[in-house]
Amino acid sequence: MKNFTESIQYLISLVTEDPHLESAWLSTLAHMEHLAAQQVLGNISASTPRHFVADIQEHAADEARHRDVILSLRPYPLAKDGRYEDLRQRLRSVAESFVLGFFANPVLLQAQSRFAAYVHGAITIEQFPFQIYSAYIEGTSSPRIREGMQEVLADEVGHIQLGKKFLATLPEADRLSLQELQVIEKEMCLLMVQRMTVLVQEFQSHEFQADPVIRASQKLVRVLADRPSAQVAWVHALGHSELMASLHMQKIFISRDLPMPDLMPAHVSDELRHARLLQRSVVLERRKWLAVPGYRQLERRLCHELERYLTRYFSLMMRQIPEPEQLYLYGAWGLEMRVFRHYTDLMRGTDNVGVAQTISAILQDEAEHTRMVHEEIGDRAFMDAQLLKWVRQTEEVVFEHTASRVLSLIATQDQMSEFAPLYQRAFPVRKWNRHTETEMELR
CATH class of the missing domain: 1.20.1260 (Ferritin)
Known part of the structure; x- marks a missing residue:
């Protein structure tokens, strides 16, 4: 760089x-x-x-x-x-x-x-x-x-x-x-x-370079770049998902009436702070878009899709990993990997410098979280290369499915003139042509 x-x-x-x-x-x-x-x-x-x-x-x-x-x-x-x-x-x-x-x-x-x-x-x-x-x-x-x-x-x-x-x-x-x-x-x-x-x-x-293979999550970042309203809604929804992720992690122990791991309080505190930072980074633009009919509905649907993503992800983790602390560490690791990939793509693809700087600061925290979680997995003798691979693959499938659904929601929103992509004369519009994707079977 x-x-x-x-x-x-x-x-x-x-x-x-x-x-x-x-x-x-x-x-x-x-x-x-x-x-x-x-x-x-x-x-x-x-x-x-x-x-x-x-x-x-x-x-x-x-x-x-x-x-x-x-x-x-x-x-x-x-x-x-x-x-x-x-x-x-x-x-x-x-x-x-x-x-x-x-x-x-x-x-x-x-x-x-x-x-x-x-x-x-x-x-x-x-x-x-x-x-x-x-x-x-x-x-x-x-x-x-x-x-x-x-x-x-x-x-x-x-x-x-x-x-x-x-x-x-x-x-x-x-x-x-x-x-x-x-x-x-x-x-x-x-x-x-x-x-x-x-x-x-x-x-x-005059045109974007064609990528030989591109995932729904990558398409999502590109589509958001042309659509300020969708990007504001998505960043706000990501803030909501940071909050929801902290609740899912705590639920692992609360539902079993078990004490929280030593790492968790600081981890949860950071997730809540990240939620506030993300939502604050778009607060002025969001105020403007909330006055436009249809925006609030899109924002709610994006929040709902990310809630579904977390629910599906953690339910699959719980089926595979019965031990609570191992479940927490592996579940957190999978989410941290997603945050790194998706937030980095967003930071590089947004026109909003304030959002990019906020994400940059969050990524510094996430690097420390990942290090601590990985270290704890090793210290607790939980290290299992095959399980790590399964977690990564499972999270990827769940998130790609979510990204595909979000793209469909944005495509529907494009039909309203208020939300049409900007700058179409200078920049080719990035459209989402949905096609059948191969997904691993989740049991």
Whole structure:
């Protein structure tokens, strides 16, 4: 995997190949400056010291001016055709999810006031222009664009200094970890660049590369990428399934009136935290979609399908593994393997940078869970290679069946204009043509 410097340089090399692509890129940067101006103004509140209001308003005015400067640098103000217009809209959507997702990240949400949130957010997200604009200035072949972007970049130094001045006035109790925020900003910036790179490459190729064999679970990730409403519903449903998985694991012992294993309390606590993180990552988009007739029904059905998946999976585990602690460890191991595969695919395939960053953080936890469970299986002398293979195969069949059913639900939802795939002029629509799949017999 490329590091950030390599990733942004490669993206810049793609968007500067064609002046129409470069215009789409500049439109995206301008949109981010516009969103930044809105975020800055939106954080002026009763908690803002009166003597700082003028400085903050000037900061917002600078961001709005940057937007206008960047828009004026476009070789082609108007999109060449419908394909390029769709590309502009999709890149702007990815960029918007980066800006809004960063300001809604869990660390920044701990701020005691909107002023404290503004101060910490401004200091950290202002690193973005130095990361992106510097690479663009080096990569563009247009002297006019280079000069204009250098002027914009020069202003950003003053914004960081302004943030530091404000930070010095905050009491220690109101201060957040700048190091944590900088890590989140850098992770999200890389995820945004990687996603934009994929989209530009797909746009340039005019069609998706055909895969020789593809599973329903892989098709699901691709179908979700084109359908924001379905993706929001699915991420919300995954949060629900994290909660349900914790209940299934506890039930193994509660139903037998047995004490919980030492690993379980921390494991359950993490699953509940993951549920909250996933659902919080789409809360703003979900609020919008809940107002659209038909969305709530889709969300409920997706939650139901994941409940069925867990019920079927654990019932099969219980038939095969009678010993409670072994059942818990093997059952948890199978679910962790699924989370790794599916969440990784989702992280790479979503336009929503906030969702991708949330999943990235969850995957770090899951790596530790898997290590602990695998270690415990060995320590308890439960290791059985054939049983591990059976668990993996069984879970795979159950999840592929669930993914197939979910794809059918989304295909039905596509018939409603409000939920039709976006960007169809620029990106071929990924449809699900259901066919008979071979499944192992589950007894």
